[in-house]
Structures are given as C-alpha cells and as structure tokens.
Amino acid sequence: MARLKETLLTLVWLVNKSQIQDQELQVLLKLRQSWQDPSSLDHWVASNSSSHCAWPEIKCQEGLITELNLVNLNINYSIPLFICDLKNLTKLNLSYNNIPGEFPTVLYNCSKLVYLDLSQNYFEGLIPSDIDRMADLQALILAANSFSFDVPASVARLRRLRILHLYMSEYNGTYHEEIFGLSNLEELSLGYNDKFVPSQLPQNFTALKKLRFFSMPQMNLFGRILETVSDMEALEHLDLGKNPLTGEIPGSIFALRNLSELYVYKTNVSGSIPQAVSAANLSVIDLSLNNLMGNIPEVFGQLKNLYSSNLEFNQLSGGIPEHVASLPALSDIRLSNNNISGTIPLDFGKFSPLRRFEVAFNNLTGAFPEQLCHGGTLFGLAAMDNNLSGELPGSLGNCSTLLLVMLNNNGFTGNVPAGLWMSRNLTALLLSGNGLTGELPKELSPKLNRIEMSNNKFFGKIPSMMSSWRNLVVFDASNNLLSGTVPAELTVLPSLTTLLLGQNKLSGNLPTDIVSWKSLTTLDLSHNKISGPIPSKIGLLPVLTQLDLSDNQLSGLIPPEFGQLNLNRLNLSSNRLSGPIPAILENAAYDVSFLNNLGLCASNSFMRINVCSTQSRRSSKTNLTLIVILAIAAAMCVLLVVLFMIRASRKNRDWFDSTPKLTPFQSLNFTESNILSGLKEPNVIGSGGSGKVYRIVVNPSGHTVAVKRILNNRKLDEKLEKQFVAEVEILGNIKHLHIVKLLCSISCENSKLLVYDYMENSSLDHWLHKKNRLSPVSGVSNNMILDWPKRLQIALGAAKGLCYMHNEFKEKIADFGLARMLAKPGEAVSMTVVAGSFGSLAPVNEKIDVYSFEIVLSELTTGREAHDGNEDMGLAEWAYFHFDQGKPISDVIDEEIRDNSSLDQISNVFKLGIFCTAKLPSTRPTMKEVVQMLLKCSDPHYDVEKKFQHNLDAAPLLGNSK
Structure with missing residues (x-):
C-alpha cells in the first residue's frame, strides 16, 4: 500500500512537472x-524533438529553468512583468x-533570484x-548604465551580497558608507x-575581510590610503587609480599575502617605493603616473x-x-619616463617570455640586451x-612577433639586423638619431607602415623594388648618405602621406x-x-x-599647376629656376620661398626677388640735363609732400591726443601721415562695435x-597696453596664403589703427548677397555670381587660414581680444571683418572659431x-532647426548654385556647418578636421553625417553657451 502511494505521488509530481515545463516554454x-x-x-520555437532546456541561453535543474543568460542579443525593449512566471529562476x-x-x-516578483x-x-x-526587497540577492551588477543621483542606503541592506558592481554610470551624489559593512562582499567595484x-576613503572599508576585488578608480577620492589596508586578509586586486589621493603608499599594501594586482596610477601619491614590497606575493604592480622618487628597491628582484x-x-x-x-614569470616591464641611469641588465628575456620591454626617456647607457626575444x-x-650604444642585437632579426620597435635618439651603430626589416608583424620601425649604417632593404614586412631612419649613416640607392613597400604611410630617411635618383617606383605607393628625403646625395631628374x-x-x-x-x-596632388x-639644381619654370596647391609651407629657394612666379603664389606667405633663383621674377617687390619687366633696359648713358630736370622736379615734389603732411597732421590732431607711434611689420612705402590724412568719412567701407574701416x-x-x-x-593700463602690443606683433608676423597681411599699427593713448593690405575683391558679403552688389568704392553694380566651386574654395581657404592660426600660434595666442580690451566697460563688441580678409583675425579660442x-x-x-534666420533666431540656429526637423537641405540651398551635380557637395558642407555648432565645444571638429572634410566633400561616396553620427543629438549653441 505504501509503495502504491509513493508511485501515485511520483506520477502526480511528474504530471505537475510536465505542466510547469509547458508553462515555462510558453513564457519563453x-x-x-x-x-x-x-x-x-x-531558435526559440516549440519543438517535439528537444526541450527548451537545450537552448544555449537556458540552464535547467531537474528539467526546470533556473538561469536565463541573454547576453549581447540586441534586445531593445523593456523587461516584461511575466518574466517572473519562471518560478524557479535564480x-x-x-x-x-x-x-x-x-x-x-x-523583478521584485522573482522570489528566488540570487544573481542579477x-x-x-x-x-x-x-x-x-x-x-x-530583493533580499536574497548575492550578486547585483548594474555597471555601465545611466543610473544617477545617489547610491541608496537600501543597497547596504542586501546583507547576502557577495558581488556589487556599480561602476561607470552617471551618479552625481553620494554612496553610503554602510556598503562597507556588507561583511560577505567578495567583489566591490564603484569606479569611473x-x-x-x-x-x-571610508574608514571602515578595511573591515571587509572576505573582499578579494576592490576597485574605486576615478571616484573623486582624496586624502591618504589607510595603513590598516593590511587587515583585508583576502584582498587580491586593489585599484585606487585616477584619484587625487595624497601621501605615501603604505608599506602595508605590499604585505598583503594574496595581493596579485595593485593599481594606484594617476594619483598624487608621492614618496619612494617601500622596501616592504619584499613580503608580497605580487604578480602585477602598477605604480605609474605618480611622483615616486628614489631607487627601484632591490627586493623587486x-x-x-x-x-x-x-x-x-x-x-x-x-x-x-x-x-x-x-x-x-616577468612578461611586461615598463620603466619609461623616469631618471633611471646605468646599464640595462643583460639577462632580460633570457629566463622569462617578455612581451613588452619599455625603458624610453631615461638616462640609460651601454649595450642592449641580446636575448630580449628569447621566449x-x-x-x-x-x-x-x-644614451644606449653598440650594435643592435642580431636576435631582433629573428623576432617575428614584434609589432613596434622604437630605438630612436640613442647612439647605436652598425647595420640593422637584416631580418628586422622583414619581421612579418612589424608595423612601425623608428631608428632616427643614431649612427646606424648600411643599405636600404629591397623588401619590407607587408604590415610595415612607418619607417623613421633620419639622422643616421645609411647609404646607397633607394631600391627600385620599393614598389613592394605597398603599405608605407610615413618614410623619413632625411639626413643620411643616400645617393642615386628618386626612383619612379616610389611614386606608386598609394598610402604614403609623408616622404622626407632631404639632406642626402640624391641626383638626377624627378x-x-x-x-x-x-x-x-x-x-x-x-x-x-x-x-x-x-x-x-x-601641382595636382590633392x-x-x-x-x-630647396637647395637642389632644379631648373626651368615653376609649373603653373602649383597655383592649384593649398600649401602651408613652400620652399623652392636656392635652385636654378627661371621665369615668372605663378600669380597666385605671389603672396606674403611665400615671400622667402623663392630666394636665390637668379632667373625668377615677380610682379611685386615684396617677394624679395627681381621684379619682372617686359621693357628693354635703356642705354647706360644718361642725359645730364634730364637728370638735373628730374632732380629739380623731385625736390619740388618733396616740398609739396612735406607741406601736405604738415597740413594733414594739423587737420587730424582731433583723431589723436598724443604723438602717434607707428610700428611696422613689413617694408612700407608710406608713412603715418599718409594714413592719417585718409581717415575721412568718404573712405569708410565698414564699421563695427569697436570702430570703422x-x-x-x-x-x-x-x-x-x-x-x-x-x-x-580711456587710457589703457600698462598691462593691457603691453598685451595689445604683443598680440599685434604676433599678427604682424603671420604669413599665410589665406590670412590678410597686417602691414603696421599706429597707436596712441586713446586710439589704435591696424593697417592691412587692401584686397581688391572686397568682402564675401559684397559678392554673395544680392542687395549688397554695389562696389563699396565705385558704386558700380556688380553682376558676377559666385558659383559653387568658387564658394567651396572660399570656405577651404578660410578654413586653412584659421587652421594655420590655431596650429602654428596656439601656444602664443589664447585670446587676441584687441577690440575687446579697448572697449568701454559694458560696451558690446563686434569685430569688423576687414574687406577681403574673409574671417576674423582675432579668435577667442578654436572651438568658438x-x-x-x-x-x-x-x-x-x-x-x-x-x-537672416527668421524673426526669432540667427542663421546658425535656423540652419540647425531646419536640419533637426528632417526637412530637405535642397530647400534652403541658394538658388544660384542649386545644381543637381553639386547637391551632394553642398549638402555635406551645410551639414558640416551644423556639426560645428555642437552643444559641447569638445564635440565640435577642430579646424584641421574641418579642412580635411572640406577636401573630401567632392567625393560622391563621402557623407559628413556618418562621421558625426554620435553627435546628432547635440543642439546648437544658444545664448551665452559658447
């Protein structure tokens, strides 16, 4: 009877289990x-052939679901309430x-859940x-989300927790110290x-006796690391990096018997490395980016x-x-950027499988270890x-695992091990600044993309087989003893961005x-x-x-195609070139680019070479009478000019309340009197908050x-006066194709004049906007239309000018602010654009530019x-809202350039403008990136929007958010 009863109970249980299994399948x-x-x-489909317990995301015990592992499945929707109908889910x-x-x-309804x-x-x-309420939880992992505000005290009431990971979220409040009273914790990660x-650091954190993993980097922690850290008996991993901690590293850290990983990098911890490290059973030590001093303890060995x-x-x-x-066991040794001296122990690599060996930027001397790649x-x-010396170890030629070799700026001599050039995984080889010799290899590693070997003693010809160097991006072999011609095969390398072969013995034609x-x-x-x-x-390189x-024996004309280049730097000096310089290169940015070419000439004298002339020179014999007549006429002219200057000076005394001071930045063919006499209302061509042009x-x-x-x-105080003078001097020294040239400044106590080259083509506003198409000088109507190619070149030229300002002068110019420093207190300031300059010469900073x-x-x-946006907003905001609402960009393109063949280009430039106004200045492109994108916009497959996809939710700047 008992056996029958037991059988019946088993059958009932099996029936119930089958029903539960069916219910669980329906839940899934x-x-x-x-x-x-x-x-x-x-694959989640009902099937008679197999149970859902066989699905890879499911784990069951006795046929019932206990685990759901739905990792990285691209789930985009919220968690439904019925998930807790899986009654046995743990x-x-x-x-x-x-x-x-x-x-x-x-998930509160999942009553058996212990791991989330x-x-x-x-x-x-x-x-x-x-x-x-989830009282049984033993693991709570909420990292890398967007949780915010405080970590609530209720977390500390989950008394069974063994694992708590809350790192990398948006918390902007506090966390409760009660968390450090969770005595069962084995892993605690709150970092980033x-x-x-x-x-x-909470005083009670060292009471976590079971804690193995403790990570609190980048948490705004300050103060000292407690000596009582040694009380954490089970600790294996300690990470307190990227915090403003102070004081010395407690020696007790190194006495932790189980500690295998220690990270206190990027803190303000100072002092020396304690000798107590000898007691540790450490496998990983990271004390980088601190202010540690003294010697590396011998006990490290x-x-x-x-x-x-x-x-x-x-x-x-x-x-x-x-x-x-x-x-x-040593695999990774990094000692770079210290003041370490002496020789490198020669046994490195002999007894352990080294993977990284970095000792750069020290004062090391002697030979290099021979067996670094022994493993x-x-x-x-x-x-x-x-200051390393001697020959490079031959074993490096047999080290096929090398990815990166940087041995530049030492005293190495002899040949480069032959196999090193061909090391199959090598991507970069930096050997510059040594005494290495030998010929260039005929073949390179297929992955090698950067070779820097300047300032050595390499000799011989550049191999004609170098067309096999297909992936080379940078090749710097300047200041060596290379000879022969520049091989045609060098010109077919498709990825090459930088080619430096200067200061060699190359000859022949290019x-x-x-x-x-x-x-x-x-x-x-x-x-x-x-x-x-x-x-x-x-001249056609894009x-x-x-x-x-420079400094070659090149002859003939400068190709007219050079006028199509957009060069930041050009030097053709000290050759045998002849003929006129292309007109577009007659620019102050290139005034020293053509020196020592006796046959070259220019139409302007400021180019510092001969002025071109189409007239034959007159006989050297000169009529004495003509000379006398010319001399008398010249004297009369001088007298008239002097009288005119005196009159003009008197007339303009109301402009200045003290003697004006002229500071020249170029060779001038006028005086301050010529300028002062022209400060008349009929000559005004523009105005702004700071004055007139x-x-x-x-x-x-x-x-x-x-x-x-x-x-x-108001009179400038001494500090502002010095700042004005210094900044104007910087402006005067800028030489760039796309930046208008400052010729001089004239100043006194209460007024300043900035004298620029006048650009005959006037301003962009004059050419672009229909209602302004009258010449500011003659009043004659202008019917010329700026087509799209011209507009694109204008944008590119302006961008290059700003890029030059930012990159060449970024350490000298933080804020020109010339008009701003001269403005009255509380007065609005707007910088007037000099006619033809197209762009401000006074950037406040790059991101505002x-x-x-x-x-x-x-x-x-x-x-x-x-x-001209609309009645409520300016052009920048109007453009953004048009784009944000998904309206066609073609609707707002100027009808004069609305050509189907250029729509993609114009749309790309329009969208590039939108991304230049991203809400966070840090997410806007740099001017260098702007230049690169403008160059690419003619590519029909290029879409600027893809590059900034992650910024599409960034609104334009409004109000004073700049």
Missing part, C-alpha cells in the same frame, strides 16, 4: 514575442543589450530605495564615476610571481636592479631617448609620372643634387600641404590699404546673411 515564447522577435532568438543575466527605462522593479546582471544597457534614473561628491611591472612616469632614479631581469613573444620594444600620391601631404627633397624641371603633376625642394590710397602709385580704427576714450565658421558655411550654402 511570449518573452521572445514581447521583444519583437529578435533574430538572435530565432540567475538572470541581461548584460550587453539595449534595454531602456528605469530599474525594472518587476543588468550591466551595459540604457537603464537610467534612481536605483530604487526599496531595492532591498567621477561625478560623485568628493570624499575620503625577489618577486618570483611578478609578471607585470609598470613604474613609468615617475621620478625614479638609480639603476635597474640586476635580479629583476632574472624573474621567471619568442616580444611584441613591443621602446628604448628611445637614452619622376614625372606621379601615379598614386593621392594621400601625400608632406614632401621634402631639399638639400640634394636633384636637377631638371619640376614635374608639373606635383592634399599636399608642405613642399620643400577705411580704404586709403597711400601713395601716387595707387597702393591701397585697409585701415581698421579701434576707438577708445569653429562655431563662428558655421555661419560662414551657412552663408555660402544658403546665400542668407548671418542675421
């Missing part, structure tokens, strides 16, 4: 449906998905204050939440389990302990900027058929013996910005200048004026 199918049937769950892992919303309190991982999703808002209110040691970026001195090189695992080698240099930005062949004509196709062919003819030859007059009714440049791009693409 319903779950898939609620998540819109993601393709990653296509573990739920939904990490690495796209689940939105607040913390899913529906919601990391790497899009949860936001508060962690609920009643989260302790730098918006937490600054706090000290006793850490038999040490496989990674990072002490870089400190102030350590003395030598490298000899026994460190013999540690059997066949070395991939990173950096020893640049030391290749004329430049096939593949589409990416070349820098070409330097200076100080060689190259002869023949300059190939015209150099992105070339720096060209130096005048067009003035300064001499009988018709030379015309633009004068910006900055008015002020980028914002302002958006207006230029919007004007060029829409034809509207800067203030």
Whole structure:
C-alpha cells in the first residue's frame, strides 16, 4: 500500500512537472514575442524533438529553468512583468543589450533570484530605495548604465551580497558608507564615476575581510590610503587609480599575502617605493603616473610571481636592479619616463617570455640586451631617448612577433639586423638619431607602415623594388648618405602621406609620372643634387600641404599647376629656376620661398626677388640735363609732400591726443601721415562695435590699404597696453596664403589703427548677397555670381587660414581680444571683418572659431546673411532647426548654385556647418578636421553625417553657451 502511494505521488509530481515545463516554454515564447522577435532568438520555437532546456541561453535543474543568460542579443525593449512566471529562476543575466527605462522593479516578483546582471544597457534614473526587497540577492551588477543621483542606503541592506558592481554610470551624489559593512562582499567595484561628491576613503572599508576585488578608480577620492589596508586578509586586486589621493603608499599594501594586482596610477601619491614590497606575493604592480622618487628597491628582484611591472612616469632614479631581469614569470616591464641611469641588465628575456620591454626617456647607457626575444613573444620594444650604444642585437632579426620597435635618439651603430626589416608583424620601425649604417632593404614586412631612419649613416640607392613597400604611410630617411635618383617606383605607393628625403646625395631628374600620391601631404627633397624641371603633376596632388625642394639644381619654370596647391609651407629657394612666379603664389606667405633663383621674377617687390619687366633696359648713358630736370622736379615734389603732411597732421590732431607711434611689420612705402590724412568719412567701407574701416590710397602709385580704427576714450593700463602690443606683433608676423597681411599699427593713448593690405575683391558679403552688389568704392553694380566651386574654395581657404592660426600660434595666442580690451566697460563688441580678409583675425579660442565658421558655411550654402534666420533666431540656429526637423537641405540651398551635380557637395558642407555648432565645444571638429572634410566633400561616396553620427543629438549653441 505504501509503495502504491509513493508511485501515485511520483506520477502526480511528474504530471505537475510536465505542466510547469509547458508553462515555462510558453513564457519563453511570449518573452521572445514581447521583444519583437529578435533574430538572435530565432531558435526559440516549440519543438517535439528537444526541450527548451537545450537552448544555449537556458540552464535547467531537474528539467526546470533556473538561469536565463541573454547576453549581447540586441534586445531593445523593456523587461516584461511575466518574466517572473519562471518560478524557479535564480540567475538572470541581461548584460550587453539595449534595454531602456528605469530599474525594472518587476523583478521584485522573482522570489528566488540570487544573481542579477543588468550591466551595459540604457537603464537610467534612481536605483530604487526599496531595492532591498530583493533580499536574497548575492550578486547585483548594474555597471555601465545611466543610473544617477545617489547610491541608496537600501543597497547596504542586501546583507547576502557577495558581488556589487556599480561602476561607470552617471551618479552625481553620494554612496553610503554602510556598503562597507556588507561583511560577505567578495567583489566591490564603484569606479569611473567621477561625478560623485568628493570624499575620503571610508574608514571602515578595511573591515571587509572576505573582499578579494576592490576597485574605486576615478571616484573623486582624496586624502591618504589607510595603513590598516593590511587587515583585508583576502584582498587580491586593489585599484585606487585616477584619484587625487595624497601621501605615501603604505608599506602595508605590499604585505598583503594574496595581493596579485595593485593599481594606484594617476594619483598624487608621492614618496619612494617601500622596501616592504619584499613580503608580497605580487604578480602585477602598477605604480605609474605618480611622483615616486628614489631607487627601484632591490627586493623587486625577489618577486618570483611578478609578471607585470609598470613604474613609468615617475621620478625614479638609480639603476635597474640586476635580479629583476632574472624573474621567471616577468612578461611586461615598463620603466619609461623616469631618471633611471646605468646599464640595462643583460639577462632580460633570457629566463622569462617578455612581451613588452619599455625603458624610453631615461638616462640609460651601454649595450642592449641580446636575448630580449628569447621566449619568442616580444611584441613591443621602446628604448628611445637614452644614451644606449653598440650594435643592435642580431636576435631582433629573428623576432617575428614584434609589432613596434622604437630605438630612436640613442647612439647605436652598425647595420640593422637584416631580418628586422622583414619581421612579418612589424608595423612601425623608428631608428632616427643614431649612427646606424648600411643599405636600404629591397623588401619590407607587408604590415610595415612607418619607417623613421633620419639622422643616421645609411647609404646607397633607394631600391627600385620599393614598389613592394605597398603599405608605407610615413618614410623619413632625411639626413643620411643616400645617393642615386628618386626612383619612379616610389611614386606608386598609394598610402604614403609623408616622404622626407632631404639632406642626402640624391641626383638626377624627378619622376614625372606621379601615379598614386593621392594621400601625400608632406614632401621634402631639399638639400640634394636633384636637377631638371619640376614635374608639373606635383601641382595636382590633392592634399599636399608642405613642399620643400630647396637647395637642389632644379631648373626651368615653376609649373603653373602649383597655383592649384593649398600649401602651408613652400620652399623652392636656392635652385636654378627661371621665369615668372605663378600669380597666385605671389603672396606674403611665400615671400622667402623663392630666394636665390637668379632667373625668377615677380610682379611685386615684396617677394624679395627681381621684379619682372617686359621693357628693354635703356642705354647706360644718361642725359645730364634730364637728370638735373628730374632732380629739380623731385625736390619740388618733396616740398609739396612735406607741406601736405604738415597740413594733414594739423587737420587730424582731433583723431589723436598724443604723438602717434607707428610700428611696422613689413617694408612700407608710406608713412603715418599718409594714413592719417585718409581717415575721412568718404573712405569708410565698414564699421563695427569697436570702430570703422577705411580704404586709403597711400601713395601716387595707387597702393591701397585697409585701415581698421579701434576707438577708445580711456587710457589703457600698462598691462593691457603691453598685451595689445604683443598680440599685434604676433599678427604682424603671420604669413599665410589665406590670412590678410597686417602691414603696421599706429597707436596712441586713446586710439589704435591696424593697417592691412587692401584686397581688391572686397568682402564675401559684397559678392554673395544680392542687395549688397554695389562696389563699396565705385558704386558700380556688380553682376558676377559666385558659383559653387568658387564658394567651396572660399570656405577651404578660410578654413586653412584659421587652421594655420590655431596650429602654428596656439601656444602664443589664447585670446587676441584687441577690440575687446579697448572697449568701454559694458560696451558690446563686434569685430569688423576687414574687406577681403574673409574671417576674423582675432579668435577667442578654436572651438568658438569653429562655431563662428558655421555661419560662414551657412552663408555660402544658403546665400542668407548671418542675421537672416527668421524673426526669432540667427542663421546658425535656423540652419540647425531646419536640419533637426528632417526637412530637405535642397530647400534652403541658394538658388544660384542649386545644381543637381553639386547637391551632394553642398549638402555635406551645410551639414558640416551644423556639426560645428555642437552643444559641447569638445564635440565640435577642430579646424584641421574641418579642412580635411572640406577636401573630401567632392567625393560622391563621402557623407559628413556618418562621421558625426554620435553627435546628432547635440543642439546648437544658444545664448551665452559658447
């Protein structure tokens, strides 16, 4: 009878179990449906052939579901309430998905849940204050979401927690110290939440006796690390990096018996490395980016389990302990950027499989270890900027695992090991600044993209087989003893951006058929013996910005194609060139680019070479009578000029209340009196909040200048006066094709004049906007239309000018502010654009310039004026809202350039302008990036929007948010 009863109970249990299994299957199918049937769950279908317990995301015990591991399945929808109908669910892992919303309190109904991982999703808002309702939780992993505000005290009431990961969210409040009273914790990770209110390390954190993993980097922690850290008996991993901690590293840390990993990098910890390290069983030490001083302790050589040691970026001195090189587990040794001296122990690599060996930027001397790659695992080698000497170890030629070799700026001699050039994984080889010799190899590693070997003694010809160097991006072999010609095969390298072969013994003609240099930005062949004509196709290289062919024997004309280049630097001096300089290159930016070419001439004297003339020279015999007549006439002219200047000076005394001071920045053919006499209302061509702009003819030859007059009714204090003088001097020294030239300044106590070259083509506003198409000088109507290619060149030229300002002068110019410093207190300031200059010469900073440049791009693409958005907003905001509402860009393109063949280009430029006004200045492109994107916009497959996809939600700047 008892056996029958037992059998009946078993049957009932089996029936119930079958029913539960069916119910669980239906929950899973319903779950898939609620998540819109993601393709990653296509195999979740009812089947008679197998149980759902066999699905890879499911784990069962006795046929019932206990675990759901739904990791990285591209789930985009919230967690439904019925998920807790899986009554036996103990573990739920939904990490690495796209689940939105607040913390899913529906999980409170999963009564048996002990493990919950919601990391790497899009949860936001508060962690609920009643989260302790999940009382059985042993693991709570909420990292890498957008939870904000405080970590609630209720987390500390989850008394069974063993794992708590809350790192990398948006918390901007506090965390409760009660968390450090969770006595069962084995892992605690709160790091990378730098918006937490600054706090000290809690006094009670060392009471966590079971804690193995403790991570609180980048948490705004300050104060000292407690000596009682040694009380944490189980601790294996300690990370307190990227905090403003102070004081010395407690020696008790190194006495932790189980500690295998220590990170206190990027803190303000100072002092020396304690000798107590000898008691540790450490396998990883990272003390980088501190202010540690003193020697590396000899006891480091006793850490038999040490496989990674990072002490870089400190102030350590003395030598490298000899026994460190013999540690059997050592794989990663980084000592760069210290003051370490002496020799490198020669046993490095002999007894352990080294992977990284970095000792750069120290004072090391002597030979290099021979057996660094003995274990066949070395991939990173950096020893640049030391005083190492001798030959490079031959074993490096057999080290096929090398990725990066940086040995530049030492005293190495002899040949480069032959196999090193061909090391199959090598990507960069930096050997510059040594005494190395030998010939260049005929073949290179297929992955090698950067070779720097300048300032050595390499000799022989550049191999004609170098067409096999297909992936080379940078090749710098300048200042060597290379001879022969520049081989035509060099010109077919498609990825080359930088080619530096200056200061060698190259000769012969340059290749004329430049096939593949589409990416070349820098070409330097200076100080060689190259002869023949300059190939015209150099002028067709699309992105070339720096060209130096100086100190050669080049002859013939400068190719007219050079006028199509947009060069930041050009040097053709000291050759045998002849004929006129292309008109577009007659620019102050290139005034020293053509020196010592006796046959060259220019139409302007400021180019510092002969002025071109089409008239034959007269006989050397001169009529004496004519000389006398001319002398008398000249004397009369001088007298008239003097009288005129006196009169003009008197007439303009009302402009200045003290003697004006002229500061020249170029060779001038006028005086301050010529300028002062032209400060008349009929000569005004523009105005702004700081003053007016005048067009003035300064001499009988018709030379015309633009004068910006900055008015002020208060005397500058000494500091501002010095700042004004210093900044104007910088402006005066700028020489660039796309920046108008400042000729001089004239100043007194209450007024300043800035004298620029006058640009005959007037301002962009004059040409672009229909209602302004009257010449500001003659009043004659102008019917010329700026087509799209011209507008694109204007944008590119302006961008290059700003890029030059930012990159060349960024360390000298933080804020020109000339008009701003002269303005009256409380007075609004606007900088007037000098006619023809197209762009402000006074950037407040790069990101504001980028914002302002958006207006230029919007004007060029829409034809509207800067203030012409609508009645509520300016052009920048109007352009953004048009784009944000998804309206067609073609609707706002200027009808005069609305050509189907250019619509993609114009749309790209319009969108580039939108991204220049991103809400966060840090997310706007740099002017260098703007230049690059303008160059690419003619590519029909290029879409600027893809580059800034992550910024599409960034609104334009409004009000004072700049």
